[in-house]
Structure formats: C-alpha cells, structure tokens
Amino acid sequence: MNLRPPTRSSGSWILTRGPGSTEGGIWSELLIVAALAASGAYIAQQWTIRHPHAGPSPQVQNVAALPNLQLIAYQELQQHDTRESCWILVRGQIYDVTDFLAQHPGGALIILSHAGRDATAAYSSHHPPALLDNILSPSQHLGAVDPATLPPGHHASSAELTEDEQRVKQARAEIPPLNMCISVQDLEDVAKKVMSKVAWGYCMSGADTMSAYKNNIAAFSRYAFRPRVLRPVSRVDTSCSILGNPSALPIFVSPAANAGLGHPLGELGIVRGAAYGGIIQGVASTSTLPLAELEMERKDGQTMFFQLYVNKDRQVSERLLREAERRGFKAVLLTVDTPVPGKREMDLKTRGLPTPAAAAAGEKQLSSTQAGIANSLGDYFDANLCWDDLAWLRSVTKLPIILKGVQTVEDVELAVQHGCEGVLLSNHGGRQLDYARAPIDVLYEVRKCRPDILDEKKIEVYLDGGVRRGTDVVKALCLGATAVGMGRPLWYANAAYGQKGVVKLIDIMAEEIATAMRLLGVTNLSDLKPEMISRISNFDPRKPYHLPVI
Known part of the structure; x- marks a missing residue:
C-alpha cells in the first residue's frame, strides 16, 4: 500500500508532513x-x-x-x-x-x-x-x-488457542474502523481490547501504586491557558527543530521497548508512521527488531535517535553505540533513571510469578521482584552509572547526548555543566519511582528557578510522560520545552492498527496542537510564552479535567 504525506487545509493554513511520498518497496x-x-x-x-x-x-x-x-x-x-x-x-x-x-x-x-x-x-x-x-x-x-x-513437524502449530488468545482473536475480528478513533484515548481503548494480557501488563504497568503514572496525566490539568484574542490565526506553523533536525510537529516518538508484543511487525509500523508524519523517532535499545532492519526501513531524510541503557559490560554498550552511529542515528538518548527496575506490579502479575504447583515440586522460580518482562532486562543495567561516565560516553561516540530521565532542576544544571546537548524530563512513564513528580511539574520548576536555561537555550529541554492531548504539548512549549515525547500512546496505536494507527495518532495531535495555537492567538511555536500559562494553586489531582484509564 502506497501512502502519501497528508495535506490538511483549513482556511489558508496548509500543513504537509513527511520526508517522502512513497511507502517503500521490497526488502533488500x-x-x-x-x-x-x-x-x-x-x-x-x-x-x-x-x-x-x-x-x-x-x-x-x-x-x-x-x-x-x-x-x-x-x-x-x-x-x-x-x-x-x-x-x-x-x-x-x-x-x-x-x-x-x-x-x-x-x-x-x-x-x-x-x-x-x-x-x-x-x-x-x-x-x-x-x-x-x-x-x-x-x-x-x-x-x-x-x-x-529439523524433525518432522517441528514447526507445526497444532496447539489449541488459549483462552486469552481466543479473546484477542475475537477482538481483532471485531476491531472498530480506524476513523471511529478521534482521540488518543480512543486508540488506547482499542489497543487494550486487542492486546494479550501479557502485552497489556507489560506496557501499561507502572511502579507500585501507579501514582506516578496517574499523576503524569493529571498534572497537565494543573496548568490553565491565558489566551489572547483578535489576532489573525488563519495560517499556523507547527514545525520545529530538535538538535538541528527538522520535525513537522513539536512531538517525537519516545523510545518504548518490545513493540513486537503488541504487533507482529514490531517497530516497523512506528518507523513508517513517523516517516509519514515527519516526526523524529527515539529507538529503544531493547526494540523487537535489530537496528539493521530499522535502518533499511528508514526513509531518506528520516531522523532517528538511539536510546541507550548502559550495560554492566561496557563493551556491549560501546558496540551498540558504534552500530547506531554507523547506521545514521543522530543522537543518543542516555537513560539515567534506571539503576534498577521499578516494581511494576501489573507486569509481574501477568508474567512469571511463582506458582504453588511449581514451588511444591521444588522448581527454582523467579521471585516476585525478578519476574516480569521489564525485570528480565534489569540485571544488565549498570547501577553505578555516574556523571563522570559522560566522559567515557564522549570517548565512544560523537553523537549529541540527551539525558533521559532527569527529574530535578539541579540535575538539569549539572547536565548543562557537563556539556550535554539535551535533557528529557521524564520519570519513565511512571514505571520507576512511585510518587515521582510529573515531568510537567519539573519543567515548571526549571522555569521558576532557572529561566535562563530555557530562554537562553543553554540546553534543549524536552519532556515525556502523561501527554495525551495537543493542549498538553502546547502547555509544555509555553513553559519552555523544545518538544514533547510520546511513548505509550504510539505503542498502543501501533498495537491496535499498525502503521495506520500511528499515522492517525500523529494526525490527531497535529490538529489538536494547531487548534490550541489558534485559540491561544499564536501562529508560530516561538510565540508560545510562559505568560500564556497559569498554574492552579488549589489543584486537586483527584479531580483532573481528564482521568487516566487503567
């Protein structure tokens, strides 16, 4: 199926996205x-x-x-x-x-x-x-x-479907038409129905009580707009630059691992959708597909960043970094908030908990804190990673470094001092430390305490976590963010509808961002200012404007 970059017009506003106009051909x-x-x-x-x-x-x-x-x-x-x-x-x-x-x-x-x-x-x-x-x-x-x-019939699949597999098969057969989805939440609702319990438990799961996850979404309701009126807004420009790389929208794909749990083509739908939508993709080091395959699918002019967990064996990380640089990735997203995995209970409950029968039989099984898909990766991470290790990273790669997982203004300051090119304010989607502050609140702290970092562009500042609406993006940009990442929503869109779902989500966000800009009275992202945002002092997180669905 060949797709062409979308063109939307409203009045005299025209927005065209995507580095190319074809969907690609046969594999090499x-x-x-x-x-x-x-x-x-x-x-x-x-x-x-x-x-x-x-x-x-x-x-x-x-x-x-x-x-x-x-x-x-x-x-x-x-x-x-x-x-x-x-x-x-x-x-x-x-x-x-x-x-x-x-x-x-x-x-x-x-x-x-x-x-x-x-x-x-x-x-x-x-x-x-x-x-x-x-x-x-x-x-x-x-x-x-x-x-x-191979032995005869080795690959034959004669096993009956499990109850959950039967449920997924039926849900896939009854999946609603894509045009029925008019919000990011709609795409997530469909994904929940068509994903296996294991896949849903892995992707949705947050740390402990899920407080950080819920607050990431609710916290955006803490900030209200102060729109200006009687301003010409027929033409709107939503394009931006992220570390010198052009993007059609001020959003990017935050790296989210194991897309193959949700869709048989893994990250391919996200790669193709991001190319079609003209946005930058962060690729997880624990992606379903190898970098070589993603490189071959990438379109001319399409920008990808590589997300790195530093392995205890530094040679493994060095090999990955060199491969990423060789394959044309444009920056490194160094994840700094995972010295150990958080306790993600939904993931633990749907994958690998000890069973009474196995325990009675004397089988060695994983403990409750070792089970789960996410935790199976945790022992490879270097828990002793420190600021001094940035010198090692600089010796391995010439790519710009973005610290992913910064959660305080003090660490933003240290990132500036160490010469990092960007910081991604993030609490790992609420998957690491329970009760960690929402990234939008960390951004507000930076705005109040160190506005010079934002206004003088001493470092590019991004955030991810809880973004579900175009208004969420615009609020972050008003406070000084360069761009905003989306992880789970794109993962869900891909799980539900593949490439078409990813494109749909990008279209939804493009329209919502442009509408919010018009109603604020601005036509360019550079016109978004802190005075257009008011923080609600008596905000009650139990009564946000839009509630997360778990």
Whole structure:
C-alpha cells in the first residue's frame, strides 16, 4: 500500500508532513538473509506478513544455497545440552550461552531446561527478539539451524488457542474502523481490547501504586491557558527543530521497548508512521527488531535517535553505540533513571510469578521482584552509572547526548555543566519511582528557578510522560520545552492498527496542537510564552479535567 504525506487545509493554513511520498518497496537481500534466521514455517509466516504481495520466499526454499550463512544441523544442537556446553535455538538461530548461564537474571536452570533444543517459546514470552544479539558477543551467535535437519513437524502449530488468545482473536475480528478513533484515548481503548494480557501488563504497568503514572496525566490539568484574542490565526506553523533536525510537529516518538508484543511487525509500523508524519523517532535499545532492519526501513531524510541503557559490560554498550552511529542515528538518548527496575506490579502479575504447583515440586522460580518482562532486562543495567561516565560516553561516540530521565532542576544544571546537548524530563512513564513528580511539574520548576536555561537555550529541554492531548504539548512549549515525547500512546496505536494507527495518532495531535495555537492567538511555536500559562494553586489531582484509564 502506497501512502502519501497528508495535506490538511483549513482556511489558508496548509500543513504537509513527511520526508517522502512513497511507502517503500521490497526488502533488500540483506533483510532476506536476516529473515532466514527464522527458518521453516516461521520464515514463511513472517515473509507473508511483511510482503503480502510478493509470493513465497525463494530463500526459504533454497536456504542452503545462500553464501556466508553458517548452517548447523539440528542433531548437532541436541548434543550441546549440558552446563559445560549449552546451546539453544531461538527463532531459527543457534546460540552458545554456556558462558552466559551464570549471568542470567532468572538463573541458569531455566536455560538449561531448554538446552540442546528449541527455546523460542520460553524466550519470546520474556524477551524481545533482538535482545540475544545485543547482550551476547558475535562469537556466541553460531549460525542458523539447517531446515533440512529439523524433525518432522517441528514447526507445526497444532496447539489449541488459549483462552486469552481466543479473546484477542475475537477482538481483532471485531476491531472498530480506524476513523471511529478521534482521540488518543480512543486508540488506547482499542489497543487494550486487542492486546494479550501479557502485552497489556507489560506496557501499561507502572511502579507500585501507579501514582506516578496517574499523576503524569493529571498534572497537565494543573496548568490553565491565558489566551489572547483578535489576532489573525488563519495560517499556523507547527514545525520545529530538535538538535538541528527538522520535525513537522513539536512531538517525537519516545523510545518504548518490545513493540513486537503488541504487533507482529514490531517497530516497523512506528518507523513508517513517523516517516509519514515527519516526526523524529527515539529507538529503544531493547526494540523487537535489530537496528539493521530499522535502518533499511528508514526513509531518506528520516531522523532517528538511539536510546541507550548502559550495560554492566561496557563493551556491549560501546558496540551498540558504534552500530547506531554507523547506521545514521543522530543522537543518543542516555537513560539515567534506571539503576534498577521499578516494581511494576501489573507486569509481574501477568508474567512469571511463582506458582504453588511449581514451588511444591521444588522448581527454582523467579521471585516476585525478578519476574516480569521489564525485570528480565534489569540485571544488565549498570547501577553505578555516574556523571563522570559522560566522559567515557564522549570517548565512544560523537553523537549529541540527551539525558533521559532527569527529574530535578539541579540535575538539569549539572547536565548543562557537563556539556550535554539535551535533557528529557521524564520519570519513565511512571514505571520507576512511585510518587515521582510529573515531568510537567519539573519543567515548571526549571522555569521558576532557572529561566535562563530555557530562554537562553543553554540546553534543549524536552519532556515525556502523561501527554495525551495537543493542549498538553502546547502547555509544555509555553513553559519552555523544545518538544514533547510520546511513548505509550504510539505503542498502543501501533498495537491496535499498525502503521495506520500511528499515522492517525500523529494526525490527531497535529490538529489538536494547531487548534490550541489558534485559540491561544499564536501562529508560530516561538510565540508560545510562559505568560500564556497559569498554574492552579488549589489543584486537586483527584479531580483532573481528564482521568487516566487503567
């Protein structure tokens, strides 16, 4: 399906977005080779999903004839099923995880129980597909399983659907037309219905009581507008620049991991939608898809930033940073608010809690604070990351550095002192520290205490968390933000409708931002000023103008 950048007109205002006018063509040979990692029926299924009009993949039929692809017999895999030599098969690729056993956050036993055989189901229920290649060295990635050696019916799926899978299938069949969605909340409501309980628990879950998550949304109601009237507003310009990179709107995609839990194409719908809408995308280091695949999908002129969790093994992080720079990413979003994962109870309850039967059988299981998809990644993060480590980061990459997860004016000041190019005020979507302040309130603190940082552009300041309306974006810009990130909403839009859902959300935000600007009496983002905002002193967070839905 070929899409063209949207043009909306109202009076004499015209807004055109998107770096290109075509949706793209067939995958390159490199992607085909990458797809061969998932052999047998999995390859055929993915080829059909991604190339519905291309017919059967000839590479599936002639996998053994491709050069530079190490093929390993399934029988060879089966011989490596001990602690001394542990190989596993995941999505058609074979890995040597012997040296990784002691490092696995969930313990060695769960891996050893799948040693010498296909571990795809167990792995995929906890981890994004690209994680193995990110945390293991290239030498531990041994090659692909030879499809000709697979046991008969190995990839046949004869299992009946679970109750939740049946629910999702029915919800997908009854999904409402996209044009029925007129707000960001509408898209989220649809996503909740069509996502699995595991996926919803992972993405929606916040820390502990969910107070920080709820307050992120409610806090925008703490700020009211002071509009000016009798000003010509027929033509509105919503474009901006983020670290010198043009954007059609003052919003960007905040990195959100594991999009594949919500949609079979993972981040591809978000990449394509962001290109269509002309906005910048932050790509999570724990994305479902590898950077190589995202790079191939990126359009000419499309800007992406790379989000980094610093690994305990700095060589892993250095390898990722160099790859991101080599693949044309324009900045690094260094996540600084996750020395350890927060306690995300909804995620924990839908994924991996100990069961009485397993405990009675003496099985070693994850504790309640180790379970969950998010927590499965936490042990790889460096809990001792400090300000001095920015010098190390500068030695590894020349890309601009944005600190993601700053929550006080004091740390904004330190970011300026350390020469960072940007700060993203964020509490990780309310997923880390419960009762952390809403980012819009942190921005207000910066405005009151250090207005010079904002007015003199000593550093670019962004925020994410709780943004659901165009008015939320405009309020942040009035207080001095350069742009505003959206994470969960775009994740949900992609989960519900794929690329079309992402485009729909961007269109909704574009119209709401432009309308708010007109009603405020401004035609350019630079006209948005602090005096256009009034903070409500007696605000009651229990009675916001729009309530979060959980």
